[in-house]
Structures are given as C-alpha cells and as structure tokens.
Amino acid sequence: MELEGRGAGGVAGGPAAGPGRSPGESALLDGWLQRGVGRGAGGGEAGACRPPVRQDPDSGPDYEALPAGATVTTHMVAGAVAGILEHCVMYPIDCVKTRMQSLQPDPAARYRNVLEALWRIIRTEGLWRPMRGLNVTATGAGPAHALYFACYEKLKKTLSDVIHPGGNSHIANVVKQRMQMYNSPYHRVTDCVRAVWQNEGAGAFYRSYTTQLTMNVPFQAIHFMTYEFLQEHFNPQRRYNPSSHVLSGACAGAVAAAATTPLDVCKTLLNTQESLALNSHITGHITGMASAFRTVYQVGGVTAYFRGVQARVIYQIPSTAIAWSVYEFFKYLITKRQEEWRAGK
Numbered sequence: 001m002e003l004e005g006r007g008a009g010g011v012a013g014g015p016a017a018g019p020g021r022s023p024g025e026s027a028l029l030d031g032w033l034q035r036g037v038g039r040g041a042g043g044g045e046a047g048a049c050r051p052p053v054r055q056d057p058d059s060g061p062d063y064e065a066l067p068a069g070a071t072v073t074t075h076m077v078a079g080a081v082a083g084i085l086e087h088c089v090m091y092p093i094d095c096v097k098t099r100m101q102s103l104q105p106d107p108a109a110r111y112r113n114v115l116e117a118l119w120r121i122i123r124t125e126g127l128w129r130p131m132r133g134l135n136v137t138a139t140g141a142g143p144a145h146a147l148y149f150a151c152y153e154k155l156k157k158t159l160s161d162v163i164h165p166g167g168n169s170h171i172a173n174v175v176k177q178r179m180q181m182y183n184s185p186y187h188r189v190t191d192c193v194r195a196v197w198q199n200e201g202a203g204a205f206y207r208s209y210t211t212q213l214t215m216n217v218p219f220q221a222i223h224f225m226t227y228e229f230l231q232e233h234f235n236p237q238r239r240y241n242p243s244s245h246v247l248s249g250a251c252a253g254a255v256a257a258a259a260t261t262p263l264d265v266c267k268t269l270l271n272t273q274e275s276l277a278l279n280s281h282i283t284g285h286i287t288g289m290a291s292a293f294r295t296v297y298q299v300g301g302v303t304a305y306f307r308g309v310q311a312r313v314i315y316q317i318p319s320t321a322i323a324w325s326v327y328e329f330f331k332y333l334i335t336k337r338q339e340e341w342r343a344g345k
Contacts, residue, residue, distance in 0.1 A: 074338070075153045076146035078330035083145025086323040087137050092118060092130035093315040094137075098180040100308035101268045103299040114311045133179035136189045149327055152224065174205050177271040200273075200285065208270035211289045215263035219256045226252035227324065240332045245325045253320025257312045262305035264312060266292035 087094075096117045099109055108124075111117035121129055175192045178184060186192035196204050230248035235241045257264075269292050273285055286292050296304045 071335075071338070072150050072154070074331055074334045075150040077334060078327045079149030080142040080146040081330050082323045082327035083141040083148065084138050085326055086145075086319050087141040088134065089322060090315055090319045091134050091137065093311060094176075095121070095130040095132075095180040097308045097311035097315055098177050098268055098272070100311045101265050102181070102272075103269065103274055103296060103304060103307070114314050117311075132184070132187070133176035133189065133192075137176045145323070156224075156228075174208070174271045177268060181272055181274075204273075204285075207273075207285070207287060208267045211263060211267045211270055211292065214289060215260050215267060218263075219260045222259055223252045223256040223320070226255050240328060242325055242329070245328045246321045249324030250317045250321035252324075253316035254313050257316035258309060261309045261312055262293075262296075265296055265305055265307055268308075269296060 093114065096111070096114050099105065099121075100111060100114075100117060102109065111120065118130065174196065175189055178192055178196070179186050179189070186195065227248050230251055231238065231244060234248060235244035266289060270286055270289075286295055300307070
C-alpha cells in the first residue's frame with residue numbers, strides 16, 4: 001500500500017510498505033510526514049525525511065532565547081521606556097513615601113500606612129494631588145534609565161562587579177519631592193524651580209548629590225546581585241521568561257530598598273529642607289550627608305532612619321518588577337525586529 005502524498009504540495013511517490021519494510025516502519029515514516037518533516041514541491045526538499053527533534057520535558061516553558069545581537073541603542077530605548085512607565089505607574093506611592101519620611105509632619109499629614117495616606121491625600125487635597133510633579137520626574141526618568149540599563153548591560157559583560165550606572169536626575173528629585181510635601185506652595189514645576197533658584201541658589205539642586213551617590217552604590221550592588229542570583233535560579237538558560245523577570249525584579253527591589261532606607265530618609269531631608277525640622281534644631285540649610293544624618297537622629301532617634309520604609313518597599317516591589325519586565329520585553333522585541341530587518345536586506 002502506497003502512502004498518500006503529504007504537505008502543501010504532496011509527496012509524490014512516497015515510501016511504501018514493500019519488500020524489506022514492515023508495516024510498523026511505514027507507520028513511523030507516515031508519522032514523520034504528518035509532522036511536516038517530509039516536504040514536497042510546495043514545501044522544500046522532495047522526499048526528505050528526518051527524525052523529529054524531541055523536546056526535553058524538563059527544559060521548562062518553550063521561550064525563544066533572547067537574541068545575542070542587542071546594541072547599545074536597543075538597551076537605551078528599552079531602558080527609557082521601562083523607566084518612564086515605572087515612574088508614571090508608581091508615582092502616587094512615591095508621593096506617599098516622601099510624606100511618610102517627614103521627620104516632624106504636620107498633624108494633618110500623619111499617616112498610619114500607605115493606603116490610608118493615599119486615601120486621605122485624594123479625599124482632602126484632590127484626585128490629582130498625588131501626581132503633582134510627575135512631569136518633571138518622567139522627563140528625567142527617560143534619559144536616566146536609558147543610561148542606567150545601557151551601562152548595566154555593558155558593565156555586566158566586562159566587570160561582573162558593583163554596578164553604578166546613570167541613576168536619577170538630581171534636579172528632578174529636588175523639584176518633585178518639594179512638590180510632593182504636605183502644604184507645598186508649588187503647583188507647577190517652573191514655579192518650584194524658579195523659587196528654589198532665587199532663594200537658595202543653584203547649589204540647592206545638588207545638596208543630596210553625595211547622599212544619592214552613596215545610596216546608589218549599595219542599592220545598585222544589592223539590586224543587581226539579587227536580580228542576577230535569582231535569574232540564575234529561576235532562568236538559568238537566560239531566555240525571555242516574563243515571570244522570572246517580574247519575580248526577580250520585585251524581590252531585588254524590595255531587598256535593596258529596605259537596606260538603603262536610612263540613606264533615602266537623609267536624601268529626602270536634604271531635598272525638602274523640611275521647615276519644622278530646621279526650625280526646631282538648626283538654623284540655615286542642611287548642606288551635607290553628615291549634617292543630614294545628625295539632624296535625623298536629633299529629631300527622631302534611630303527609628304527615624306526607617307521612616308517610610310513600608311512605603312519605600314511597597315513602591316519598589318512593583319516598580320522594579322515593571323522596570324525589568326518592560327526592559328527585557330522591549331530589548332527582546334527591538335533586537336528581534338533588527339535581526340529580521342537585517343535578514344530581509
């Protein structure tokens with residue numbers, strides 16, 4: 001009995017169960033042809049029969065591996081998109097964090113937890129109050145995260161060491177945190193920038209610069225080492241695996257955020273120059289990391305270094321999960337399109 005032609009164009013004169021070929025062998029060949037291994041005139045080599053490739057049942061989800069030809073531009077575009085999306089989605093929680101880190105908050109701005117704080121801000125100050133200052137943050141997040149991830153990818157391949165890429169825009173940090181404070185007099189970014197420049201000078205935008213750098217070193221070291229460690233565990237083949245990127249990013253962000261909260265509290269104080277804390281303890285402006293650490297301790301003791309830790313961790317978990325998953329997705333998508341474009345030239 002002859003086998004019928006298979007495939008788009010059929011396999012004319014296919015193998016038959018003749019002399020020297022058992023019915024079992026013919027059935028096996030027929031199975032191969034049904035899987036599209038044998039191609040006819042409409043699909044490749046005529047009569048070409050190869051055994052099917054078996055997939056290892058323990059190899060996990062069948063994700064396509066990340067392409068190896070990603071360029072610096074790819075990393076920068078993917079990083080910029082990830083950074084802007086991350087900051088826009090999580091900005092209301094960042095506003096709550098800034099207020100909860102206040103050393104001597106106004107009685108109307110004392111909150112028990114993140115949800116209560118967000119609800120009270122919206123109820124008493126308006127729906128869009130937690131979003132004030134978002135535009136300057138998004139403007140700074142794009143280029144900052146473009147450098148952030150581009151440096152990460154470059155240094156990961158060459159150093160495998162403590163990584164400290166671009167980080168944040170310090171001017172944007174100062175402006176957005178002043179606009180986030182309770183009873184902030186600033187309603188527009190330009191108003192805030194002009195007032196700070198006129199009253200405190202250009203140096204005010206960089207008061208927290210050394211604290212930011214000091215915080216970034218341990219934060220990024222813990223962040224990237226935790227992420228890479230978890231990737232080795234959950235995604236050892238380093239394929240595009242969305243669930244592993246989300247889980248690893250969320251855990252890495254939470255650990256790094258909790259560990260560096262004291263430095264973040266000092267950075268917030270330097271950026272906001274909180275009036276109640278200044279009036280009750282020192283005169284003038286807080287101008288350095290040592291001064292900030294001393295003021296925090298004088299106002300609230302050791303526990304003051306961990307003000308807002310709950311909001312900081314809650315902010316960082318989805319924030320880094322979004323950043324890593326969006327970054328890996330766009331890196332994969334852009335690189336794949338680039339390779340398809342090159343192949344089509």
